[in-house]
Amino acid sequence: MWAIAAIDDAEVPVLKAGLEAAMAEYFGTEAFARYVELMAWWGGGGDSEEFFFEPVPGWPWLQPTAAAERFASxxxxxxxxxDAYDDLACRCMRLMPDGGEGAFAATARKASPAAALHYGLGAAGSALLPGRFGEFLLSHAEVLSVVAGFEQALALTGQHRSRVIERARRWLAEFGDVPDADVDELLDGPLRVVRLAAKSGQGVVGVVAWY
Structure with a gap:
């Protein structure tokens, strides 16, 4: 599940302290070093590699390539x-409203909706969004500073929007198992929440959770 919601701006400083502590523990680990390596690949042209291929004639699904597996990693x-980061994510989830214009949630089987959107956008488009692949914690002041990036990345029209939608749909259908996902909402939902938070004086949190 990928969830984004507008939250009380007063809650953000305490949550940020927890986030900074969790990230400080992560820096310097082998896993973080691998993340840095893969980010260099993604931003250096990896997003344009072939992510899926048809393994045998007549097979109904496409096969993820090594590039797709690399992006998932x-x-x-x-x-x-x-545990510290998971606890923080749970705290953020408890602050999210249950529906309404100030909340967005997308679910998918075996594949991350956030990964699908970022794959759809490519490296340049996804770099316009804050945080790390769908997970972020923003004060109201930070929302105001990033809303233009959300608009540029997600308020798409015409062929550009169609290309992003098609790539995101392919990720969910082929890497996951969700051929009928509402991919349009992956663009429209986060943008709706951020716009509302900017107008209402709220912060915004984004969380990816696996169940």
């Missing part, structure tokens, strides 16, 4: 796999 390694 990049997304997994973007944030710490630690």
């Amino acid at each position: 990049l997304v997994d390694l973007a944030n710490p796999n630690s």
Whole structure:
């Protein structure tokens, strides 16, 4: 599940302290070094490599390539796999409203909706978004500073939007098992939440969770 929500700005400083502590523990680990290596690959042209191929004639699904597996590892390694980070994510989830304009959630079987969107956007487009592949914690002041990036990355039209949607749909259908996902909402939902938070004086949190 990928969830994004507007939250009370007063909650953000305490959450940020927990995030900084969790990330400080992650820096210097072998996993973080691998993340840095994969980020260099992704931003250096890896996003344009072939991610899927048809293994045999007539086979109904495409086969993920090594590049697709590499990108999945990049997304997994973007944030710490630690008890402290998991506890922080749970605290953030408890602050999220249950539906409404100030909340967005997408679920998928075997594949991350956040990874699908970032694959769809490519390295340049996804670099316009804050945090690390769908996970972020923003004060209201930070929301105001990044809303233009959200607009540029997600308020797409025409052929550009169609290309992003097609790539994101392919990730969910072929790497995961969700051929009928509402891929349009992966663009529209996060943008709606950030716009609302910018107008209402709230912060924003994004969390990826596996169940």
